[in-house]
Amino acid sequence: MRVGICGAGPAGLTLAAILSREAQAGAFELKLFERGEAQRDQGSGWDMSKAALEALSRAGVDPSTVQRAGSDTMRFYRTGGSRPDVCLRLPTYMKRWGVKKEDVGLDQMNLETERNLIIGGLMDQLGSEVAVQHSTNVCAARRKGDGVELLGTNQEPLGDFDLVVDASGVHSHTRGARFTHSADAFYTGVCLLQGVLRSPEDSLAPEIVSRLGEGSFGIFGPTPSGEGVIELFIQRYGAALDNKVANVNINVPCDDPHALADLVGLSGVHGASSTQEQLEAVKRYYKDSLSHPDWPQCYRELFNEIEAVRLLPVFMHPMAEVLLGEHGVVDGSDSLCFVGVGDALHALPPWSGTSGNFAMQDSADLATALLDLQEQGWCAESLARTVRECERAFLQRADEPRLRCINAGERFKDMLTTRVKDYDYVLSHIAGEKSMFASMETFFIVSFLKTLTWLNRFENYGL
Numbered sequence: 460m461r462v463g464i465c466g467a468g469p470a471g472l473t474l475a476a477i478l479s480r481e482a483q484a485g486a487f488e489l490k491l492f493e494r495g496e497a498q499r500d501q502g503s504g505w506d507m508s509k510a511a512l513e514a515l516s517r518a519g520v521d522p523s524t525v526q527r528a529g530s531d532t533m534r535f536y537r538t539g540g541s542r543p544d545v546c547l548r549l550p551t552y553m554k555r556w557g558v559k560k561e562d563v564g565l566d567q568m569n570l571e572t573e574r575n576l577i578i579g580g581l582m583d584q585l586g587s588e589v590a591v592q593h594s595t596n597v598c599a600a601r602r603k604g605d606g607v608e609l610l611g612t613n614q615e616p617l618g619d620f621d622l623v624v625d626a627s628g629v630h631s632h633t634r635g636a637r638f639t640h641s642a643d644a645f646y647t648g649v650c651l652l653q654g655v656l657r658s659p660e661d662s663l664a665p666e667i668v669s670r671l672g673e674g675s676f677g678i679f680g681p682t683p684s685g686e687g688v689i690e691l692f693i694q695r696y697g698a699a700l701d702n703k704v705a706n707v708n709i710n711v712p713c714d715d716p717h718a719l720a721d722l723v724g725l726s727g728v729h730g731a732s733s734t735q736e737q738l739e740a741v742k743r744y745y746k747d748s749l750s751h752p753d754w755p756q757c758y759r760e761l762f763n764e765i766e767a768v769r770l771l772p773v774f775m776h777p778m779a780e781v782l783l784g785e786h787g788v789v790d791g792s793d794s795l796c797f798v799g800v801g802d803a804l805h806a807l808p809p810w811s812g813t814s815g816n817f818a819m820q821d822s823a824d825l826a827t828a829l830l831d832l833q834e835q836g837w838c839a840e841s842l843a844r845t846v847r848e849c850e851r852a853f854l855q856r857a858d859e860p861r862l863r864c865i866n867a868g869e870r871f872k873d874m875l876t877t878r879v880k881d882y883d884y885v886l887s888h889i890a891g892e893k894s895m896f897a898s899m900e901t902f903f904i905v906s907f908l909k910t911l912t913w914l915n916r917f918e919n920y921g922l
């Protein structure tokens with residue numbers, strides 16, 4: 460089976476590596492097309508769920524080589540507060556009593572990972588039947604005979620395949636072969652402004668370094684006018700403990716990401732930039748954002764040593780019923796041997812904490828389905844049928860957190876008009892609601908996290 464894979468990110472590479480390791484010799488011929496260059500900084504990964512780690516292991520990468528030990532802790536403060544409002548951490552005394560994270564609903568709080576090592580590790584697992592073509596922008600996919608043809612930037616043919624797997628992320632160019640514009644990813648109203656700090660130990664105040672620990676630290680305080688709330692979030696992601704690198708993030712609710720890009724000097728810049736002029740413009744923006752006197756000076760100084768910056772307008776896809784409904788699917792495409800996985804099919808925003816996990820799971824499950832089909836014997840019809848079943852299952856399972864994420868996106872706008880004293884991080888981000896009594900689920904989530912924070916008090920929050 461000739462399989463063309465668009466995108467050599469976590470999803471595309473996991474699929475290729477599993478097929479490469481588990482298929483009989485000669486069963487698959489795989490070609491990956493990647494827009495980026497082979498050598499590039501991939502930035503941070505994410506805290507991987509059990510299912511994602513299983514997919515990674517199956518692809519031949521030992522999870523411990525990409526994870527940062529001790530990074531499964533997050534503390535969130537408000538300016539002026541000496542204790543965190545939220546502390547996500549399993550106290551060691553509970554561990555000693557034999558309590559596991561999953562017993563207390565903390566199974567979503569996992570170790571952070573380093574994306575460079577994930578991508579590098581997966582690339583190392585690809586056998587000789589896999590070709591990877593970097594610096595190749597796939598721009599379209601179209602039916603050709605029983606299979607699918609891929610086209611490049613100037614409509615040049617990139618190859619004919621029995622199956623095309625779209626793993627090119629939320630801004631996929633090939634998705635149009637299967638879904639109409641009504642099923643496109645939509646802008647959530649929030650941009651993420653991100654900077655990279657090589658060594659917090661060398662450049663940050665001891666108070667911030669201590670609160671960060673080996674994991675994540677957030678703090679919210681007033682906007683310059685005092686009328687709203689702004690959040691600052693720092694997270695380590697280097698797998699080796701002596702790799703201190705961290706991301707610094709602020710979420711900026713705004714209707715027009717282009718206007719924000721102009722303001723921070725990042726118009727037309729894709730990915731990370733480390734040019735002096737752009738670094739300075741972003742640092743100015745960060746510092747201005749924290750100019751209210753309630754922000755201690757050390758938080759403004761935090762940006763002095765930032766080495767690279769990027770602006771990420773956050774997009775996500777609509778619910779499965781929109782994609783699979785009458786207007787979402789391209790007419791006649793049910794029989795097309797084309798399927799999306801990961802963010803190309805069903806992106807969720809970073810605050811879901813799950814989009815990458817679904818991406819890895821999709822790839823492992825698609826690999827299983829293709830291996831089974833290969834064993835039974837396949838034709839274009841059975842292949843199309845199989846990928847349609849996978850597509851439906853992938854979309855439906857990623858729907859579970861989708862509505863909560865849409866609500867949480869709405870709450871970001873409220874930050875502009877909510878004073879610090881009235882702001883609740885858990886309600887806003889994790890529950891995506893205005894009141895803890897909005898539903899039973901919200902009530903339990905909020906109560907649980909407040910109790911967990913209280914339990915951490917007996918160990919000084921792990922500081």
Ligand SMILES: Cc1cc2nc3c(=O)[nH]c(=O)nc-3n(C[C@H](O)[C@H](O)[C@H](O)COP(=O)(O)OP(=O)(O)OC[C@H]3O[C@@H](n4cnc5c(N)ncnc54)[C@H](O)[C@@H]3O)c2cc1C
Nearest residue numbers: 466468469470494505597628801802809812813814815816
């Ligand atoms: C700040 C941040 C925090 C996050 N936190 C979490 C978290 O806590 N938990 C979680 O599960 N997920 C998280 N995510 C999401 C996670 O990173 C993504 O879901 C995951 O990377 C998706 O993998 P993917 O392979 O589907 O797509 P991507 O990672 O987007 O990879 C797509 C690949 O395709 C390539 N490509 C794109 N267009 C083309 C083209 N036209 N032609 C060829 N190649 C192309 C890209 O260069 C890239 O290599 C976070 C994301 C961000 C940005």
